[in-house]
Every structure is written in C-alpha cells, then in structure tokens.
Amino acid sequence: MSLIHFDAMRLPDHCQELRKEVRAFLESEIAAGTFDPDRPEVGAKNADEFSRRVGAKGWIGMTWPKKYGGQERSFLERYVVTEEMRIANAPVRRFFVADRQSGPTLIRYAHEKIKQDVLPRIIRGELFFCIGMSEPNSGSDLFAASAKATRTDGGWLINGTKVWTSSAHIADYMIGLFRTSGSTKENRRHGLTSFLVDMKTPGITCRPIGQMSGQRDFNEVVFQDAFIPDDHVIGEVDGAWKQATSELAYERSGPERFLETYDALLALTNAAGAKPDVRVTVGIGRLVAQLHTLRRMSVSVAGMLEAGREPVVEAAIVKDLGTVWEQGLPHRVRELASLLDLEDDEEDAFRNKLDFELKIAPKLTIQGGTTEVLRGIIARGLGLR
Amino acid sequence: MSLIHFDAMRLPDHCQELRKEVRAFLESEIAAGTFDPDRPEVGAKNADEFSRRVGAKGWIGMTWPKKYGGQERSFLERYVVTEEMRIANAPVRRFFVADRQSGPTLIRYAHEKIKQDVLPRIIRGELFFCIGMSEPNSGSDLFAASAKATRTDGGWLINGTKVWTSSAHIADYMIGLFRTSGSTKENRRHGLTSFLVDMKTPGITCRPIGQMSGQRDFNEVVFQDAFIPDDHVIGEVDGAWKQATSELAYERSGPERFLETYDALLALTNAAGAKPDVRVTVGIGRLVAQLHTLRRMSVSVAGMLEAGREPVVEAAIVKDLGTVWEQGLPHRVRELASLLDLEDDEEDAFRNKLDFELKIAPKLTIQGGTTEVLRGIIARGLGLR
C-alpha cells in the first residue's frame, strides 16, 4: 500500500554474539598497538597484517560461497562486523573495498578461473582493490567514461585516465569501467565494459592527489597500452550498465554511510559530561534519535538484502539521509559544544577531532553517488521519472 | 565585481520622523478600538473608515505623482509606513494591494482618463483592489492563463475563471490577466492582456474558498460575458508579459515578505521573560540576527528602487530568504518555547498565537511567486539560464 517499505528488522541473537567476538578481537588489536581508535587519521602501523588477521577470523567475504573460501554467512552478520570495525576506527581500507564491492561483482560476473584465483586471496586479506569509475570528464555521470579498451591478441589494451581513485597507488587490483565501443542512440549507457586490472601491469601510473582534509588517498591513474587478458573481462562486453544497479545497492546500504563522523558525537558526549546544560542535553538527545533512526533503516535494508530483495530505493534513501546527516553532524556538534567550558588540553583534543570531521564533511555527499544522483533514484522509485 | 549587490542602506532621519508619526496614528487607532494588534485574526471593526483615515494622512500611494493626488514621497518613506502598519497588525488589506501593486501598474500603463479617475480614489482610501492572475490550470505559470477576452463593440467580453483571488468578494476593482490571442511558437508568453475590471460589472460572480487557517479571503471568480470598456485595457494588447517584471519587483521587495509571522517571535520573547535559560536566549538571539539581516537586505532593495534601479534579482533573493524564514519561524519558536513553564492562561494565549502562525505558514512560500519561481529568477540573474 505504501510507496516505501522499511520493516522493523532486528538483528538475531547470533549476530549479537558475533558482535561480542568482533569487539574482543578489536580490543586485543588496540591493546597490541595495531591502531588507535581515537586517532584514525594517523592510520595503522601494519594494516596489511591486520587485514590477514581479520581474514583469518573469517570476516572478509564472509557471505561468499564456501567453494571460494567464504563462509556463506548472512548479510546481517557481515553488517555487524562492518559496524564494529567502523565504530572502532579499525584500519579496514585494505580489504573493505573488495569485501563490499569488488568481491560480489566478481562472484556475479567474473570468469570461474578468475574467481578461483582471486576470491580466496581476498578472503585471506591478501588482496587490496580499488575502483576505477570516475574520469576527468565524467563524475556522477559514469556512462560518459571515455578511457578506452581496444581488442588485441588475447586481450585488450587500455588507454586513458581515471581520477579520484581511492588508494590506487597501493591496490593490487582495480575493477574499472572502460569504453569498448560507442554509445548508441537508443542507449547512451551502451559500450562500456568492466575489467579486472592487475595494478602491476606495465603501462599503469598512479599520481596521488592531495585532499583538503590532509588525506592523500585519491589518485589519478593513467593507462598507456596496459594489457588486460581476455579472461579479465567482467560480465558482458559493452554491457556493464546492466551490472550497475545491483552493485550500487551493496555500496549504498552499509552503516559506513552514516557513521563516518560518529566520532564528533562521541567527542561531544564525552566533553559534555554527565550533567550538561539543557541546550547540550536536548541537542545530544536529538542527534542520538536521528542516528538511531538511520541505523534502524540501514539494518532494515540489510534484512531486505538478506531476504534476497533488491531494495534499490530504500538503500538510496538511507544513503541520502545518512550522508546528509553525517555531513551536518560535525557542524551540529560544534554549535552544541560552543559554550562548554573545557580545560585547555580537553579543548585541544576535542578541537582536533572536530576539525578533522569538519574537513572531511564536504566529500560525504559526493563520494560514491552524489545527493543529486540518489534523489534521482528515489524519484524514479516514486514513479516520477 | 560581485554577482550580487546589497549596499548598507540606512533610512534617512526624515523617515524615522515619519515612523514616529505613523506609530502615534496607529496607537490612537488602537486606543479608539479600530483594531487589536494582538488579535489580527479578528479583523478590524471598520476597515473602510480606517482606510480613509490612512488616506487622509497621505499614506496611500504616497510615492505617486502629485497630479493624481500623490505626494511624490520616497520609496523609503513608504517602506517605513508599510513596516509600522505590518508590525502593528493594522487592517491594511483594503488599500494595500492597490498601494503596492495595482496603483503603480496603472500609473505606468493605464489610459490617462483611467488614471485621473481611479488613482485619486485609491489615494483617498476609497478603492479596494484584487489581482486576477492564477487560474485553476495555471498557478505559478501565469502565462498558461486561459480566461479569455474577446473583442466586442467598444470593448471586450471576458469569460473564464480566476482562483485564489484574495478578497475578490469585497474588492471594487481587479487587475486581471486575460488571453486575447494564442501564444506563439517563438514566445509562449505572447497573447495575454492586462485589464482593469470593475467588480460590479454584470457577469462576475465570486465564490469564497475557505483556507485551512480558517481565513476566508480566497475566491474563485467566474466571468460570463462580462463587458470591459476599451479604455480599461492596461498596457499593450497581447503584451502583458512585458509588464510583468517591474510589477513583481514591487511585490517582492517589501517588509511584509518576512514579517508575516513576526508575532510568533514577539510572543516567544514575551513569554521567555528577562532571564530565560541559555537555550532560549541563544535561540532568540539567533532569530533576531536573521530577522535583522533580512530587514537590512530589504531596506537595501528599497534604496535601490528609490535610486531608480530595477533590483529584480535582489528582490527575489529577499523574498526567497524572507518567506522561507518566516515560514520556519513559528516552528523554531515552538521548539524554543517547549520547556518554558508558563501559567495556564499565558500558555493559552501563547498557544493561540502560535497555532495561527503555524497554520498560515504553508502558504507563505507559495503566494505571490513560489520558492521555485524565485530561485529560477535568481538563477537567471546568476547567468545560469
């Protein structure tokens, strides 16, 4: 009857048991000095080894088929692992792209040989992926991509440039979109093909691009006659557009899409103490209510995915609301914290944390699908387009 | 150098002297029981006589040429009169439409005979105008109007329907837009003509339409072969679109476009008392800062009008920001007032006031140019369209 559905999904007990296990693991990692949850900007000392230990726990590709080394566990269990990693500021970057996005794409569309080769290594935490979508002249309009793949003996030669490719400079593989023929009049999305690109292939150069937040994981990746073997084509030649929707549902549904600046709320609650003034108390209550609601929506989407549905609109709504919320959060926290009377060192610590969140905020509604694109998807789901 | 200009316009001393005079006049009217500033929804006992007394003061059409009975006073003086009337909740409806919009249109575009007949009567507070723009199938798109005027001996016959016409049932005249020929391929705005319509003309019927706020001044006006003499054409036949821009600049620039729900702020400040909690104090401070800024912008637009400029974009900005602000104001006031511990009767009074403002809020961004239309005008001014 309603245009939009969100059930009151509750995580089952075994998920909450798993949560305890993940927390215990992360606490031991923190105790061992692998990373500092309060200083995520510093990064981990040894993220590679952390990846392998997470892999050993069975927490990478945990929903994937057993025949590739996966555990065939539920999306809800994966959800819990993702949440706890995010909240602890664990250094997940080495495996998270593959876990969230690249692995599921390969499972659906890659050659069997590739799956058998690559998936077990992802699961062990040994492989690091990046995503080659955006180009200098195609941002949110992925189908305007012009980097080309042309046929050659036994494979393809790729040429062109990808930008804003996170972590390309340290990734083992990229899954990238390349033009294999022109778009057609009937279908402007025709003509693009998805490829698995070994980043050690000769002819690939990465140039890091600094960000205003001080982070340096953006890259410009230039391809000059880089050779990709035939079996590295993912899915249908010229038909990558058919694969786009289901891929993005994964990307949009996770808790990482509204918890990005959670630390700001944590820092405020911490600084406020047990009995802050009514302004701060009301402000914290309201932010918690909003966050709780976003999480309930996000868990609900995870439940739909688990039930085999494709909640495209619901996932877009969670991401739209979630990213707008997490973008505003540091600003709301700043206002509420304004009249707190902190000691100098408390204030320095709080300010450092808040400044970082304020600096990353602008990109939260841009990366992985802008607000404009998401609202277009929601509008289509409402029957307006 | 900048795309948008707002000077720090200050009202000259003689305007502030005039302000005192207006206040004294309004106080005496209040004392005499003409209207109750605290209960604007009740209306005035004798708005007609009030109009005539305002006219006698010289405060209707005060910027208009002396030859029609005007005073040729400045836009800034008119601005002050408008402000004080609005803040006092004076019953200005009888003359305000003519003062703001109809009179200036007549001065620019009407036949001399009409001007000599009508303008002095407006100035004396004897004539009440309404505006016939919207139709059942044309809302913010005025140029889709289909109510027709067809040539007949010595004039025109009009047929069709206008809606949302404020106060049509008690107005003496309407200035209305009627289709005199079809639009052209090159110019879809072509073919509409502006007419001065005597509302006592046979063939005109008004049906009041109730509003959700309880107000009843909307009307549906139906024309059946109503005869309009030739000299009642205003401006060019088929060319009303050329007159639209400058007319709307008047309508958009006034203080009435951000003071509509001022009473909510007044009631809050009153209820809060001299030493409210920090939440309420900060909230009031912020609202006052926003209101002050809107007023500074609006005065600046009045200054530009006075200097003979046509600040179309600036006026649209003031109205866009102003109506969005006044629409949100009752909601902000409600939040701030939530924890005030008022006595029952104070609370009832406050609640009555707030409820009224909450009820009228939805229409504030719709009437006289919607948010969408205003943003389109601003975008055009920025060179985007």
Next chain:
Amino acid sequence: MSASETLVVETAARVLADLADPQTIVQKRDDAWKAPLWSSLQEIGLDLAWASETAGGAGASLGDGFGIIREAGRAALGVPLAETLLAGWLLDRAGLTAPGGPMTVAPVRPKDHLTLDKTGRVNGQARMVPFASDVEHLVVLATGDEGPSVALVRTADCKLKPGKSLASDARDTVEFANVLPVHRARLKESGGREKDVLLLMGAAVRAQQIAGALDRILELSVHYSQQRVAFEKPISKFQAIQHSLARLGGEVAAAASAAASAADTIANTSFDDDAALLEVAAAKIRCSEAVEVGTGIAHQVHGAIGFTDEHILHRFTLRLLSWRDEFGDETFWSLKLGELITARGARELWPLLASR
C-alpha cells in the same frame, strides 16, 4: 508481521476507506460519518484491540494495534480510535474491564500530574486531553501513596473546559475534583518508569499516527505532481519537484522506520529497559521532526489548492502538527533521551544503539 496480523490491519484499512474517506468528509462538511464508522469499528472489535478478551476486548497483539493506529493516521482520522485503544491497553495493564464505547486517556502532557488520594478519589488537572468532550469515559493514570494506579472515570464526573487542536478536534482541559472512579487498580508492572508508561505508550501511538499520515501525504503529493501541468508538462517532470518529493520520501521512510521499531520494541521489551526509552523517544522525536519538512514539501507541491479547506491535504497537515505536540514533543523527549545518554556516558552510547 504475521499473516493474521495483516488481516486485522487490512480490515481496519478497508473500514476506514469505506467509512472515513477524507475526500467524502471534506465534501460533506458534517459529522454524520462518525456514528456509522464507530459502530463498524466496535462491531469488529478494532476499538478495543488492545484490551484482553477477558476484559471485554479483542485481545489483539500489540503489533496489530499499532497497525490499526497507523491506518487511522493514514486516514487523518478525527475520532478517538487511537485513544480508545490506548485506554483499553491501560485498563488491561491494571486488570480492569473496558466499559464499551469510545474512551480517552489522561494526562497526555508531561507536566500534568493527577493524584489518587487515600479514599480513592482522583484530583488534579489535565490539559489538552484528546476528545474528552466526545467520550463517556476517561482512563487516567494517577499517583497515590502506593504508586501509580489506573482509574476509569466518567467524563460527566469531571469539569471540562473545551479546547481545540490545530485540526479543530476536541482537546479539552479536564479538572478532577475528588472524582470517584468507576473502577481503579494498581498498575501491574513495577520499576522506575511505571509512572511514565502512559506517556511512553502514547508517544509510540502518536509516532505511528504521524508515520501513517506522512505516508499518505507522500502518495497524495506524488499523485498530484503527476496530474498537475505547469509550463506545459506535469510538474513531476521538474527536477526541483522530483528532488523535493525524494526528500519527502526520505522523511516518510525515517518516520515509518522509527515508529515501527518503537512499536516492535514495546511488544518485546520492558519499559524499564533503557532500550525502550531510546526507541520511544527516538520515534517521537524523529516522526515529529519529519512533520515540518514533510508537510512543507507536500504543500509546496500542491500549491494554493492544498491550502484550501476543500482539499484533503489540510486534514493531514493540521493533525500532524497537533500530534507532534502530544505525549511529549521532540524537545521533551530529546531532553529525556539526552539525560539518559549523558548519564550512561559516552562509551555506552554505541553499545546501546548496537543492542537494537
């Protein structure tokens, strides 16, 4: 939701569509629809869904009841169906029997308190009591020396000062001066939040009504945008309208999720669990927040016609504005929730959220 729950809710939806269609109500401009509707609701037992069967009710699940209430919200219903369910639920929690006919509850405002004296009489004042002047019985939560009790009171035994909600539904001041209840009994539950059970349950009920009404105004707005032509095309084709409706969709989704989660929590968790306070507070806060943006967009899309009393939109808008104030507004619940969170401490925030 199980299949049988769905059946009850579907029945409610059908009855409301047949007998309380907003369009018909707006056209007729009288109250003639109310009596047949109530007879029908009563006949099926929807009015006392939450009173147990031994107490004269239908003994439906909490989930079913919330489903019925959501449908009442979708109809912008101006009769005390939600209040009667709530009253039945409260009677049931003290083992009392429902008298039949529409009822309401008191107090509904956090700052109003009623007392029960040693002789069993109710005293105090409750303001903004929904539909008090329309019902024969009030179910009140009153505090005596032994703690909170539930009392069934005849409206005729109280002094009423009539008042109206924003939507012109009755919201009356009820004065209790030594009122002897028809029945009374101690609340069955114990624990620190027993005195707040009515406020918590009422907030969850209002959240559900808000979610239902918002859902409906999304439908109305989408439909209107597809019919209405401006600048030579349906306004649904304008990107600005599409994005506004997408935002409205987001608010509807947030309200529905928050309300459903709170309802589910009440069905499965004690009110004394911190999670219950989190869930109910969050639902009332988030649903109430959605009202301003949601009604704002709906009106913007509808233009002037939505502002008239001839169109049904205002029935939704005005009840939404009224419901967000009742059983604690978002500021009240934010304060309660903020106190809970700060008292527990920052490090306990995530575990609490993650436990849900």
Next chain:
Amino acid sequence: MSASETLVVETAARVLADLADPQTIVQKRDDAWKAPLWSSLQEIGLDLAWASETAGGAGASLGDGFGIIREAGRAALGVPLAETLLAGWLLDRAGLTAPGGPMTVAPVRPKDHLTLDKTGRVNGQARMVPFASDVEHLVVLATGDEGPSVALVRTADCKLKPGKSLASDARDTVEFANVLPVHRARLKESGGREKDVLLLMGAAVRAQQIAGALDRILELSVHYSQQRVAFEKPISKFQAIQHSLARLGGEVAAAASAAASAADTIANTSFDDDAALLEVAAAKIRCSEAVEVGTGIAHQVHGAIGFTDEHILHRFTLRLLSWRDEFGDETFWSLKLGELITARGARELWPLLASR
C-alpha cells in the same frame, strides 16, 4: 561608498589579484608570494589603513578598511592583513603609534582575558591568536585597575605554543608572563562595552572576510557549473544545480548585507549603543551561519575536484570554517544578543530593529 574610498579598495583588489592569486599559490605550494605581497601592501599603506596618519598609518576611513578586508576575504588571504589593520585600529584608539610590519591582536576568544598589573606588565594566556608566530608585534587589550588598556608587545617577549587553524594558518597560544610592553595606554573611549571593543571590532572584521570569501566561492561555483558537462550538458542547466546556486546566492547576499551594515554602524555609532551590539552580533551570526550552507553548496557543485588540494576552493572553505569560530562564534553572539533582547523586553525588539 565615495569615489576615493572605492579607489583604495580597488587598489587593494588589484594588488591582491596580482600578488596573492589563489590559483598561483595553490600551484606553487610555497610561501614565496608572501614577502613581495607584504612589501607592496606596506608601500601603499594598506596594512595600516586604520592607524591615523600621526601614528604612522594611512588614516583611511573605517569603510575603506572594511573594503580592504573584504578583498582579503575574496582572496582567502593567509597573511595577517586583517589582523594588522585591527592592531593599527586598536593602537589608534589608545593614541599609540604603530611600529611597522605585520601585527596581530590578542585576545581573540571571548573566554581569554589578559591583565595589566600595577607595574604595567601584561599577564595571562590567549589561545588561537592568529599569525602570532608570524609577526614581531602583538597589540593586546588588557585590563588593569583603571580599566582596559592597549599595549604593544613584542612577540619575542611572550611564550608561544604553536597551533594551526583549519586552513593551516598559524593560530598560536600566547602566554604573557610579566611581559613589559613597548608602549601602553588607556583606551580612549569609556562606557560599558569598552572591554569588548576588540571582540566587537574583530567580529565585524571576520564577518567582512567571510562575506568576501563567500562572494568569491559563488563566482567560482557559477563558473564551474557553466564549464562542467555531465549527462551531455553543462551542469548549470540542471534545475537542481540552479536552485542550489540560487540558495548559495541568498547566503552570499545575506552575509554581504549583514557585514556591510555592521561595518557602516561601526563607522557611525558608538559601541555603547545597543544598535552596535545588535549589528555586530547579527553580522557575525549571519555570516557564520552562511558558511555551512555556502561551502556545502560550493563543494556539492564542484564535486570531487573541489575537495583536492590542487583546486583553490579548499583555501576558501577552510578559512571560512576557521573565521566563523574567531572573535566569538554564532552561539556566543546569539547568547549576547539574546541577553540584550530579553533584558530590553519584547516590546522593545521592533523599535531597536527599526532604528537601524
């Protein structure tokens, strides 16, 4: 603005465009531009526009000075031009002479207070002092038994703990331990707000910088939207982008108006007039408010490229975020303004607004 004032401001704009072009600065990635810029500013006397001619300054009007500062905002300038003007202004208000070279002022936070003891030595701590480690002299407002005095202090005589703003400009903690000033003198003005003159003037200065920078990011965003193609047309042709930029235009206009009105007020009104507090507080509040929406839209329009350190947008964004905190943020000034309004009473609100 008179013709001669415009000339000074135009000169400032030209010098800044020539020697402090953000694009060049972003490309070169070094500080080599700072020295020639400063020489040029000094040569023309723009740095001491607000110090009177007898005190070594240019004795320009307050309006001219604010115009220069707005241009500094339009350039997202990361050298202490605004601070030097402010320092010169403060020296002038005590009849002291400017030493030449860049200066800064302290304290800049409402909660920091410096004292002047009987022997004329300055004590206390000021945090987040802009560019302290980049300048030879600090002009401080310190309170002694006789009330507030202005003191010119050598940076070398203080203890500095380096810090950075969001934009990585120096914001240092300065400790004054029995620091003997180069010069000192009582503030010339008297009245209840004399101890706040630096805070008020600083807030008006920051408002002006914010207004300037917002103005520029509107230009940048409009220009970018016209160049950038997506879905086969310039993104400026999408209604959603047009409406976003229209909203940005509104914020730019509000900031410009509020800042200009405050500047004009300072030029014509005593700080002890309630109108001055209203105007300065409103300007700092409204300009600071515009930062979140304004930078948000600018980044949204620019997409990923605006987030890189190779594009100039971040120079504006990060300084805007930093400026809105300095000399009192919007919460601080809202509290001050709210206190003024509530103390005066509701009926005095409109007369105060209307007096401007």
